[in-house]
Amino acid sequence: xxxxxxxxxxxxxxxxxxxxxxxxxxxxxxxxxxxxxxxxxxxxxxxxxxxxxxxxxxxxxxxxxxxxxxxxxxxxxxxxxxxxxxxxxxxxxxxxxxxxxxxxxxxxxxxxxxxxxxxxxxxxxxxxxxxxxxxxxxxxxxxxxxxxxxxxxxxxxxxxxxxxxxxxxxxxxxxxxxxxxxxxxxxxxxxxxxxxxxxxxxxxxxxxxxxxxxxxxxxxxxxxxxxxxxxxxxxxxxxxxxxxxxxxxxxxxxxxxxxxx
Numbered sequence: 001x002x003x004x005x006x007x008x009x010x011x012x013x014x015x016x017x018x019x020x021x022x023x024x025x026x027x028x029x030x031x032x033x034x035x036x037x038x039x040x041x042x043x044x045x046x047x048x049x050x051x052x053x054x055x056x057x058x059x060x061x062x063x064x065x066x067x068x069x070x071x072x073x074x075x076x077x078x079x080x081x082x083x084x085x086x087x088x089x090x091x092x093x094x095x096x097x098x099x100x101x102x103x104x105x106x107x108x109x110x111x112x113x114x115x116x117x118x119x120x121x122x123x124x125x126x127x128x129x130x131x132x133x134x135x136x137x138x139x140x141x142x143x144x145x146x147x148x149x150x151x152x153x154x155x156x157x158x159x160x161x162x163x164x165x166x167x168x169x170x171x172x173x174x175x176x177x178x179x180x181x182x183x184x185x186x187x188x189x190x191x192x193x194x195x196x197x198x199x200x201x202x203x204x205x206x207x208x209x210x211x212x213x214x215x216x217x218x219x220x221x222x223x224x225x226x227x228x229x230x231x232x233x234x235x236x237x238x239x240x241x242x243x244x245x246x247x248x249x250x251x252x253x254x255x256x257x258x259x260x261x
Contacts, residue, residue: 068106071096076117084114084175114175115182122172122186123193125165126224129154130193133223134200141207143258151250155226157233158243166231194220211259219257226250 074096079087089110093100107113133154136145156162176183197220204210210219233240241249 064106067102071098071103071106072113072116072120075113076120079114079117087114089113111181115179115185118172118175118182119185119189121168123189124168126169126193130196130200134196134203137200137204137207137209141209143209146204146209147251147254150223150254151247154223155230155250157230157236157240157246162227163231163234166228167234169228170231193224197223208259210257214257 071092075087075092078092078095087110089100089103092113093103096103103113107116133146133149136142136149153159153162172182172186176186194217198216201210201214201216201219201223205212205214
């Protein structure tokens with residue numbers, strides 16, 4: 001099958017339910033397909049049919065990239081349901097209703113599919129977060145807007161949705177612990193992200209939002225470490241800080257990065 005040929009990807013007769021947590025829509029002239037990600041998997045449904053039966057995964061795919069994305073989404077659902085060891089390419093082909101040969105057209109082998117799933121876990125939401133922060137800094141240069149997205153969104157330890165994203169990233173890191181190839185893949189992905197964050201820090205300095213003496217890489221690292229670390233809220237129990245006290249501390253810390261008056 002040609003990589004650019006339109007195709008249909010259908011779900012099993014009774015696909016498991018998945019809670020909607022976030023979505024991306026491919027840029028395409030085809031009927032819009034939404035891919036929804038959670039730690040339990042991906043739900044896909046056509047925007048034209050959202051008010052109808054959502055128990056079926058039906059959509060039009062207009063190019064090879066979208067086909068690969070849909071295959072990856074279903075592979076991720078399977079791995080998040082049952083783990084890497086239980087993942088079978090034959091089961092994936094059956095769930096996607098495609099020939100196994102098509103899977104190997106887009107992914108080298110089973111290990112390549114699993115690595116791609118973990119990379120998607122690692123990148124699924126952080127890329128859009130970095131882009132949003134960059135847009136606010138470059139287009140608005142508004143300190144209040146920057147503080148709001150960092151304090152009230154990225155670093156909110158009580159956001160159930162944010163905690164799902166953080167645990168996704170940790171899942172990928174754990175999977176890479178004894179997998180040098182995956183570790184290198186995540187290292188390369190993180191290098192791209194870090195470069196974008198460093199560029200955003202440099203723009204913030206030009207806009208007078210950050211003291212020029214602050215080290216670019218140190219601040220970029222901090223901007224990822226703090227949100228990821230708030231995943232500890234899942235087990236912090238009675239020692240969780242008061243929400244306002246946490247916001248005040250973060251705001252105070254970020255304000256200290258402003259250029260001296």
